[in-house]
Amino acid sequence: MAMATTRPDGAGGGSTTDADVIVVGAGPGGSSAAYHLASTGLDVLLVEKTTFPREKVCGDGLTPRAVRSLVEMGIDTSPAAGWARNKGLRIVGGGVRMELPWPDLASWPGYGLVRPRLDFDDLLVRHAVKAGARLQEGTAVTGPLIDERTGRVVGVLARTGPDREPVTYRAPLIIAADGNSARIALALGIRRREDRPLGVAVRRYYRSPLTNDDHLESHLELWEGRPRESRLLPGYGWIFGVGDGTSNVGLGLLNTTDAFQHTNYADLLRRWLGALPPEWGFTEDNAIGPVRGSALPMGFNRTPHYRDGVLLVGDAGGMVNPFNGEGIAYALESGRYAAEVAVQALARAEGPARERALGHYPAIIRTQYGGYYTLGRYFVQLIGNPTIMALGTKYGLPRPMLMRFVLKIMANLTDPRGGDAMDRLINAMTRLAPAA
Structure with missing residues (x-):
């Protein structure tokens, strides 16, 4: 035309x-x-x-x-x-907390x-x-x-x-x-x-003293409640210091896990964060904005x-x-x-x-x-x-x-x-x- x-x-x-x-x-x-x-x-x-x-x-x-x-x-x-x-990635899981520098390449x-x-x-x-x-x-x-x-x-x-x-x-x-x-x-x-x-991830910003962390932190296990052994939740999590007084905190699941189709992701994030040290600041009072999610193709x-x-x-x-x-x-x-x-x-x-x-x-x-x-x-x-x-x-x-x-x-x-x-x-x- x-x-x-x-x-x-x-x-x-x-x-x-x-x-x-x-x-x-x-x-x-x-x-x-x-x-x-x-x-x-x-x-x-x-x-x-x-x-x-x-x-x-x-x-x-x-x-x-x-x-x-x-x-x-x-x-x-x-x-x-x-x-x-x-400087690198901090991996947390299995009772281990390990810092790995980015490769020198x-x-x-x-x-x-x-x-x-x-x-x-x-x-x-x-x-x-x-x-x-x-x-x-x-x-x-x-x-x-x-x-x-x-x-x-x-x-x-x-x-x-x-x-x-x-x-x-x-x-x-x-x-x-x-x-x-x-x-x-x-x-x-x-x-x-x-x-x-296919993955699904959710994240939220929090005012946190970890904002200037010089490592990206990855949690291979998500635990609910204290002590740590109380209950293992599905998925993996992250804590990334943004450097402006806040941290980006989130978690993700893959469609290869049984929980993928049956999970309230916002609730899962709340349950995981509730088990983390309160001094990290990941509480409702410190939250900035809602929990938001997205698919990962x-x-x-x-x-x-x-x-x-x-x-x-x-x-x-x-x-x-x-x-x-x-x-x-x-x-x-x-x-x-x-x-x-x-x-x-x-x-x-x-x-x-x-x-x-x-x-x-x-x-x-x-x-x-x-x-x-x-x-x-x-x-x-x-x-x-x-x-x-x-x-x-x-x-x-x-x-x-x-x-x-x-x-x-x-x-x-x-x-x-x-x-x-x-x-x-x-x-x-x-x-x-x-x-x-």
Whole structure:
């Protein structure tokens, strides 16, 4: 159908705004893609259903893997710029409390970060805008615009502004970074794979003296009541100091556990926190805001990652790490990979040559994460068995060498070439695992 073409910063009802690439969703994956695309000089329209700053459910903790992407984007990650740095991971479980420093590697920074998503996402999207991306806030994409002749996606349909006026945006390429809702993918028939893991996490902020903790703290066991042996609850927990007087405290469950479908997560959080030392401050009087929850789409639970002019990044493509629930690092990286593919594709004539370039995106993603995520899927199946989890906690945690190995594989932090014996073993395991 014929439509007028305009290039306003905003769009009224029924108008069409063209771009080289439309990015749907301005979370970390979308902002990363928009930044890298705009940095090459492409015209990028970044469409976001909310307005910034906006809250997002997350643990707010960034491993060195995520930090590297931020550094590559030229973002100042110093404490003076508002970041809380951490030295490593503290693991609590089986009566053991062990601090593991982040690995000293050539390929990754030696520190992690914490920053609330309310601020973090706003910083990232402004960075993309500074690079040249055009941000359209308050605009909810309702579905893809499909060329009936070719079957390809040639834009998006949306509603924008306070009156939710209908608007159409056109572009030869779409990057879907619309999170777990994956509206674009669902419209194309790309549904969630039931054979892949899914997690649910809830979190809440508390005023706490632990706010300046220099380690991310992970609880492999959640106990209710005192003494500790009273009752073991399902799931795993975290306590991340935000550095602003508060801590982000939360817990998660995997769908490989029997309790996944039968748990009141807010109540589970309350019961666990009630057993922690009161001087930590995790009480109702110190709570800031409600308990909020979100799904964690893991291990490529939505494929294929490219179809008919649409590339999936981050949570929209089920790219959360099954080992540790980390999603931001993989959203940032996949946004960059999608941008690199899009740049090469748009340098070719429309048709088979461009399609070959776009079709390479799933192969890139599979090469980067496929074998590793396969190992992660095996891992979540194992820890879904309470007996195996209890044995691992009892006999694994007291062994520092083993736990350093576990930290490297769970955080996906190895030097790809050279490295130590642990790196070589993990890299070999990843290569040998089927990248499905």
